[in-house]
Every structure is written in C-alpha cells, then in structure tokens.
Amino acid sequence: MTSSQTVTEQLHHLARPEGGLRITGVTKTYPGVVAVNDATFECLAGEVHALVGENGSGKSTMIKVAAGLVAQDSGLVQIGGQTLTKSDPRLARRLGLMTAYQDTSLVNQLTVADNVEMSFYCLGEPAPKNLKQVLKEFDLPFGPKDLLTSLGPGGRQMLEVVRAMIHRPQVLLVDEPTAVLDLNSADQLEGLISNIRDEGCAVVYVSHRLEEVRRLADRLTVIRDGVIQGTHDRMDWDVETIVELMVGAPIDLEFPGKVPSTGAAPAPLFEVAGLMGTAVGPIDLHVGAGEIVGVAGAEGNGQRHLLRAIIGVDRKAGSVTLEGKPVGGGPAGALKSGISFQSGDRVAESVFPSMSIGANGTMQLGPALGPAGTIQTKKLKDKFGAAVRKLGIVSASAYQPISALSGGNQQKVVLSRASMRRPKLLVIDEPTQGVDAKARLDIYQLVSETAQSGVGVLVNSSDSFELAGLCDRVYVMSEGTVIDEVTGSFTESDIVRRFVSTTGKRDEIVDEGARKARRLATTLASPRVPVVVLLLLMLLLGGYAASRSPLFLQGFNLNNLFLSALPLLWVVIGQQFALLVGELDISIGASMTLSVVLASFVLAEAGVGSIALGAAIILGVALVVGLFNAFVTQILGVTPLVATIGTLGIVSGICVLLRPEPSGSIDVNLGLALSQGIAYVPIGFIVAIAVAAAMDFWLFRTGGGLATRAVGLESKASERVGVRVRTIKMAGYVLAAIGAAIGGVFLAVQVGVGSNDVALSLALPAFTACFLGGASLTGGRGTFIGAALGALFLTLIGNTAQLINLSYAWTQVVYGLILLIAVTVYSVAARRAVA
Incomplete structure (x- = not known):
C-alpha cells in the first residue's frame, strides 16, 4: 500500500468474490402466521435492490433470515456463492453479509470506538487503528470517544450504516436507514450507498419512502403477506402501482384535506413563552384549537428537546400554558393537564x-x-x-x-x-417513522380527525413533505431557537428553504456550565469512582477503628480481618460476573453451604492427593449447579430470580440430607496451610485480589471483556453483531457457582465442621459488596476490584463493630444504610451521565 492511499482505501479487500445474495424458496412460519412463503430474492454484486412492502409483509423476517438471526423452516440462503448452513449472525457476517438495522445493533452506553471494535472482534479481525480518520472520511460529525447517548437518533443511525460499510462487505442489508434522518443526512447516506454499490457491493435496501427508492434502486421487489409479488427494473414502475401491489388494492395517496382558512388565526389553546431547556431556547410558540402545527429543522437543532421541554423534561425556564392554565409537574403533570405526548424513540x-x-x-x-x-x-x-x-x-x-x-x-x-x-393537545415526535404508505395514511387520517375534533396538534417530523401536507403552520428551528414560521399555502420546498442553509446545531453549543455538569456526571458514573470511594471509606473507617481500639492495628487482628474476608471475597468475584452479563444468582449462599458440607466429607484428611481429589469433587459439583442454573434460565427461559430461588431450595435440601446436624470435620492442617501468607496477608487473599485485577484487565482491555459488558448492557444489539450472548450468560452462572464453591472452601476451614446452614445468610452481603463496587441489576456495570473492595469493606465494618462492641442489630442497620446510599449515588450519577 502506498502512503498516498486513504485509510478508507486501505480497508478495501484486495479481491471481492462475486455472487451477492440469493434467497431461494425460503419459508418461515410462526404460530398461526406464515411470515414468508416460498420467497425467492436475488441481489447481484454492484446493484442496489430495494425490498418494499407493508408493515408486517415479511420484509423484516427475510432480512433476519438472511442475516442469520432467524432460522427458516425451508429454503436456502447464499452469500457470495456460499451457503449459510445455520442460523448464526456471526457466520453470516463471516461470509461477507453486514446488516444495518432500523433500530440499530449499537450499544448506546458504550462509545463509538467500542461499538466499532466489538463488531470487528466478533469476526476475529482487528479494528481500524485510526478510527478518527475513518469517521472523518465518511464525513461523520462525531469522534471515537463520543458516547452513543450523545449522538441523537440520526447520528446513531448513520454510525449503524457506516460501521457496516467499514467492513467492506460483499452484501449490505440496510433496513429503513433514513427513517430518523433529516434531509441533509439522508442525502449524505444516499451518496454513501451509491459509492459502496459502485465498489461492487450488493445492497439490499428496505425503505417505505418510494421516491427515495426510485433515486437509488436498480431493481425493486414487492412483498405482500409473505409472498413475492414481482420484481421491477429501475424505470419500470410508478409509485401508485407499487403501493397497489404492496397493499393489494388501489390506494389514494393524498393527504387528508386541510380545514379551509377563514383568514383569522384561531385563538391560542396552548402557549409557550420564553421556554428554555437542554439545548433549546428561548422559544415562543402557540397552537390553536383544531390546528396542526409542525416543527421543522435539520437534525440536531433542538426539535426533540423542544417537545420534551414542553412536557416538563429538562425544562429550565419559561411558561407553558394550556387553556390559560400553567402546565407543570413533569410528564405526569402534562398528561393530567391534557397534553398527550408520543415519543419519537418508540423502542x-x-x-x-x-x-x-x-x-x-x-x-x-x-x-x-x-x-x-x-x-x-x-x-x-x-x-x-x-x-x-x-x-x-x-x-x-x-x-x-x-x-x-x-x-x-x-x-x-x-x-x-x-x-x-x-387530550386537549397532542404532541407527536416523528409520527410515521418507519411505517409503510398505508399506515402513513391511517396515521395522517387520525391526526387530521383529532384536530377536527378541536384538539391542538404539535408535530415534529424530519419529513418536510409530510409537514407540508399535514400542517396549517410550521415553525422552523435552528440552533435551538425558532428562526422562522411558514404560514398560508406552502410546499415542502418552502419549509426546506428556510433551514437548509443553516448548519449550526444547538445540541453542540451548550453553555460552559452545562458542559462542566455533564463532565462531572460522566466522571461520577465511571467504573473507577466506586473503587476510589471504597478505598477512602476504608481509610476513614480504619482510622476511626484504630483511634477507638489499640487492637485494630495488631498483627493478629489484621490477619483475622483478611482471613474473614476470604469467603465473601471469592463469592463476589463470581457473582460480579453474573451481574455484569445481566443475570443474578440467589442460590450462591446455598452453593457455599454445599461446599462446606462436601468439604466435611472429602477434605477431612490432609495430603496432596486427597486435597486435590476433594477440591475436584467440590468444583465439579459447583459446575453442575452452575450449568443447571444456566440451563433453566437460558434454555428453558425461566426468569433468573425464580430459577435461582428454586435452586436455592434444592441445594439447601441436599445440604440437610447430607448433614442433618453439624458433623464431620475439615483437616486442621489444611486450614493452617490456607492461612499462610506474607506478613499479615494470607496467600488466598493476595491470589483473590490478583484474580480480580486480572479480570478487570480482561474486562476493559480485551474484545472478550467488551463483548461481555455489551451483553449486560444490550443483549439484543450484541447478538446482532455476532456476540455469543447465550454462551456468555451461561458462563455467568457457572462462574458464580465456582466462586461460591471456592469461597465455601475457605469458609469450611474456618468453621471446621459440616453445617447445613452456615452460609445461607451470605447471599445478601455478596450482592451488597457487588453494588458497592458499582454493579447494577440491569447489567454491564461494575468492576471485579470494586466488588472485592466492597467485600473487604463489609468485613471491615464487622471487625470494627466487634472491637467497639457495636451490637449485631446496629451493625445490620449500618450495612443497610451504606448499601442504600451507595446504590443511590451511583444510580443518580449514571442517569445524569446518560442525560
């Protein structure tokens, strides 16, 4: 490669196999529904082939079958001449097929770079080294370090398509790519599609916007009720004919008639004055009873923020009145006042x-x-x-x-x-986003009839043609403020002309105070924060304990502190993995107890051979418990809470059967061996911390760790790019059980006998330690070091309580308060970072 080549050119494959995509005789049925019936479809290399049809016609099913997300009942899928032998997104991608979904396969809580890296990791390929330059060559207005939550729907959709293009696929499936894009972004995307087609890629283009299809597509295929209705060349069709084929009957494509103007503006039903919100303001506008008023502008100029501020989301100043009465109390208060808001982010x-x-x-x-x-x-x-x-x-x-x-x-x-x-006022964001022609007409009719009944309607749409056909007036926005108002008789061009020359985006022009607040919130949501907080709390608590009792810093007490932490320390390492992938294991206390009971049988005698055999038995049983939980939750589909509570009962019953009363013994020499260490720190503790640190390195520095976090954050999106979601979630249960088993062994040498209830109460402290370390029940958050420090901190509280003679009851109160405070602080910080 020469130095004059661009990064994008360097990403080109040296050769591109011919063949494109061929779907032959594919049928897919669901209970009571034939989604696709004996469908045959072909997209050749170097062409854009549009697939159109009503919502529910079978388009999405065909796309999912080709992408390996859904297994067909019969038929054949070939990618670049090679057969897709099983339903597997990873296999389809390896054969050269990439998909850009309408609702995206991106993980919103990760950065742009993370999302691109994960896509390449799942294919076993290195990600582009200079991603910033690659994004610049695609003319994208964001960088690798930007969080997806900061991009907006249009930015995320552009990244979805561009990420697929970076792979230089043989086949590109694009599903409704312009549904959330403004005019400028849609034009940019059309240019990118044309370029990749000219490079020899077979592009399957799904869209409800037939004029857009006419500009781009070399061929067009119509599907209705799962049956292919025919294929047409570029100029061999008109919109009315295609819509009739899609619906199965002639359709009037006209907008509902507007109410003739009487010349006088209707009395204001709804008024906004001096409204200020996130990236918008000050704004004044009004809507009359029975009036349909539009909001237009280039993507990212505050339209969506305006609608949200109206219903009280992030409203900072200004007055909002309906029928002369102030509207407050957030979305609930707006609804109670008579404002019905329908978000553009349907999912x-x-x-x-x-x-x-x-x-x-x-x-x-x-x-x-x-x-x-x-x-x-x-x-x-x-x-x-x-x-x-x-x-x-x-x-x-x-x-x-x-x-x-x-x-x-x-x-x-x-x-x-x-x-x-x-309602008295209907506020709609993108009412027809991603819907077919017939559905659009149904929605237009609903909006028109709603207005004719006396309801005011305020609608934001990226489709200026839609606003021109539906609205009585249109406010045009730029940089977060209303810059013009289109009234009287107007067309799509009249609207576009008002904002097409404005390029500024108020979303990106936030005051310095807001920037600082966002940076602070993002910092507080960092996985490092719980680690720092826990270290500070332990230093403060340790200092307090040392000031209250001279025994605290004595060697025997420090050694006892670290030894006491070991059982909880190991179990939280396993539980943290389960929480990371969005699962949880309530049965870990019972699993630890089972390890103690088993140890009283198999670790009663010292000796390398007997200890190795006993450890193998304990770990083998833990593996069975973990696989059982994984099977029940991931294969049978039982919710984790119910499944692991059931396992808790089963394992607890086995413990009682094996040891009805405390009995048996664990070899004393084994306990002495496990308590050996460096100075006052046991080897087992050092190993546990080293394991937690190694796990964190893997979690944040490798593709496997990135995929694991992605599964916990958004498993559906992760699966679409080829992450083995089910396998990773099953691994979470196995590691949780193994962590509990190891912790159980350390607990066994401390109690010395086989007891059937010795660790049942440790499940709650284990969860508490993970939450203190930043974990979340929703998955994808927290660190292993954080969880380990959480376990040590809880042990330190218990140790301090004993030294200062604090009662057990008050110790539990302290545990609860610390858990509530920690979880509340981390949750609020995470929400503000996303906002």
Missing part, C-alpha cells in the same frame, strides 16, 4: 415490549379505565377495539405481546392512546 420510550398490545394502547387512559383505580374490562375492550378498527392495527389479539408486531403496527398502537384519551 426506548413509547413501547413496553413484554406487555400486551391492549395494555400498551390503554396505558394513558388512567381514571377512564374505571372508578377508584379499577379496570372495567368490557369498557377497556370496547375502547381499544374501536381504536384497532379505526387505525387498522393488524394483530392476532389484544393479548398478543406488542414486540411481536411490525414497527408500523406498534406505532399505530402508540398513537391509539391519544385517540382513546381525547
């Missing part, structure tokens, strides 16, 4: 995936569901049934999980809330 903020369609749709009804907080089932069914018929929501029943619906039908369910509640 994160609008939909409750595990709940039913009916529950999601009726979420905002509140008192209308029944008196005194009760639910009148018949009334609920009637209301929701009417909304389903009105919006044409396609589902098996109201009890079906909303996650089983297509994106367009999910959006209709979200918008049905407003049609049932009948």
